[in-house]
Amino acid sequence: MLNLSVVLEDSAREHPDRTAVVLGDMRMSYSLVNTLANQVANLLASRGIGKGDKVALACPNLPYFPFVYFGILKSGATVVPLNVLLRSREIAYHLRDSEAKALFCFEGTPELPLGERGHAGFREALPAGDPHADDFFLLPATPFATDSGIEGVRTLWSALDGLPGEFETAATAPDDTAVILYTSGTTGQPKGAELSHQNMLMNAIVSDEMFDLAGDDVFLATLPLFHSFGQTVIMNAGFRRRATLVLVPRFEPAAALALMRAEGVTLFAGVPTMYWAMLTSVHADGAEVPATLQTAVAGGASLPVEVLKDFEKTFGRPVLEGYGLSETSPVASFNQPGRPTKAGSIGTPVWGVEMKLVGAGWETIEGEGPGEIAIRGHNVMKGYYNRPEATAEVMKDGWFRTGDIATRDADGYYSIVDRAKDMIIRGGFNVYPRELEEVLMTHEAVSLAAVVGVPHPSHGEEIKAYVILKAGAAVTEDELAGWCKENMAAYKYPRLVEFRESFPMTASGKILKRELR
Structure with a gap:
């Protein structure tokens, strides 16, 4: 028995009253998040959805995301997070490809009518007559609204009404699929990386223990939680640490800096463009630098060395740059605390993970390289869902080839040269x-x-x-x-x-x- 939802359940049991999630004036305790997740699990069970089934979730960084995510996991089903910018046709593709039986979808805004797009995509993927054609649940923009603006569609709150707040978590195995994360699809159709409960839990544990934090931590959740970086390093690792997650549905540099100051944020994780935008806000607009920040983490793309140096000088904190992919849960390497940080490097492999450089025929490249990064360890996906040929192209003897070209110095630090396709x-x-x-x-x-x-x-x-x-x-x-x-x-x-x-x-x-x- 191993279920990723343990990162929420243990925190709710040990610190029920601690604040888990903040959005504006809304504060939700670990106990409340866990209770709502249990209600979601009961809802799915009442619809005959459970172990082995797939359930999609389309939602920005709002309190809905964590309790629906963990409710799906508690039920034994697999979470399929969807990018909130997808159009109806693309949503239908992801639902069909993943064989999802239900969709929890945020209502959205007039500028981004996600609920309408999601419902249209769901109708296309699951036409009338399908036994799960009614399993579309709208996450309303108005808190706790029970009426839906889409005919025949229930809001989440109306669906949860009267359901118990307790649920016995399904007995999933370590290798059961917890999450299917879709790649960006820069070439061909997006593929779903199957990540097990063990993949995701080990990566959250390693990420949590790698950062030198003091306790009573506050994480700024600017990275989309539907993305692997935000999901593992912020939500899953944060919940395991009993941290408070300050949710940011849409990143704006000045607003993010203001939240960091107001909420006493201790950890910020972002992609390079976020660091660049915050520095621009400080230098051009005079935004104040937050004093509580202890740890700054960068990933998702290569951080320009000039941005890294400017941040360290301006914020007085080093940036720990790391590397990973959806297929590796995602963290594979980092400039780790307690070791020298090398500007422009993605650091060394994290605990339990191996990296090497390979050539076109999988031959190992010794010395500096360059070569393509290959990864082996507890973080590597099971494969691409229902795509054995695509899986065979990138996996061999437990090794996953990434498509990223890198060099390696004498100390074992890797540096990305570029994406092979770029x-x-x-x-x-x-x-x-x-x-x-x-x-x-x-x-x-x-x-x-x-x-x-x-x-x-x-x-x-x-x-x-x-x-x-x-x-x-x-x-x-x-x-x-x-x-x-x-x-x-x-x-x-x-x-x-x-x-x-x-x-x-x-x-x-x-x-x-x-x-x-």
């Missing part, structure tokens, strides 16, 4: 965008940079830099291209430069290079 081939030469972005970030006028390859008739690809300038900076695109020519090798400097006010990003804050291309 590599640019210009005139037969391999060019790694991250290297160029790091150089661009040293220019006094550059605030943020993203480099991509664009089609070229003779070179195959030409190199183009998209740049966001610092406030008040004065430099032309031609001048910046000329500076690049002076500071980079002739075969790899960006001939093309375009200034932007912003970059397209995913819901988790990663730059969408495919849209820039």
Whole structure:
């Protein structure tokens, strides 16, 4: 018996009155979150949904997310978290692909009518006549509303009315699937990574014990909880620590800094663009730096070295940069407390995890590399759901190949060169965008940079830099291209430069290079 919901249940038993979740003026204790999760489990059981079934959850960082998530787990079912930006057609695809029998969906806002999209996708995936066609539960934007604006749809509160607040958690095995996390689908259709209770629980434990925290901690939950980084490092590890989670449904740098000061946040975890945005808010708008912050964690994409140095200087705290993927639960490596931190490195493998560099034929690459990172350990997924061929392409003898190209120094620290798919081939030469972005970030006028390859008739690809300038900076695109020519090798400097006010990003804050291309 092993069920990921133990991270909530143990905390609720030992510290029932401690605040688990904060959203604005709303504060929910561990006891209340656990009771609501039990009601969700009872609801699913009453609908004949339990061990082995799949249940989808589409919700931003609101109190609904944790208690529905853990309620699904308590029932023995598998959670399928959905990106809140998905359209109806995409929701239908995810429901069909995962074979989900029910959907808990946030009502949304006029700008993001998630409830309408979710219901349309659910009707498409589970047409009338399906035994679970009524198992769509709306999470209303108005707290505790029992009436739904969608005809024939129940709100969660009306569905939970009268159900017991106690539930005996299903006896799931360590290797049973707890969560199916869908990859971003940058190539082809998104695939669902099957993560077991052991995968997710071990990763939460390792993440929790890795950070040197003092107790009575407060985590700022700006990372989407439907994403693996926020789910493991913030929610699951936070609940295991008995921490308080301050929920942020939509990241805005000034508001995030204000919440950190008001709530006494001790741990912040974010993607690089969040760090960049907070620094911009401090430098350009004079936002005050929070005094209580003890630990800053970065992941999800490579953190530019200039941003890392600026944060450490401005906030007085080092940034612990790590690395992982949905397929690895997600944490695989970190610059860990108690060991030297190396700027620009993703650190060393976390406890119980092995990493190595491999070539195209799975051959091990010794020494510095470069090579593709392969990972083995308690964090590696069972495989892609219902996709044995896709699983076989990336897994062999327990090793998972990541698609990320890296080097390794003499101390065993890994450094990402770039995503293999982002590599640019210009005139037969391999060019790694991250290297160029790091150089661009040293220019006094550059605030943020993203480099991509664009089609070229003779070179195959030409190199183009998209740049966001610092406030008040004065430099032309031609001048910046000329500076690049002076500071980079002739075969790899960006001939093309375009200034932007912003970059397209995913819901988790990663730059969408495919849209820039």
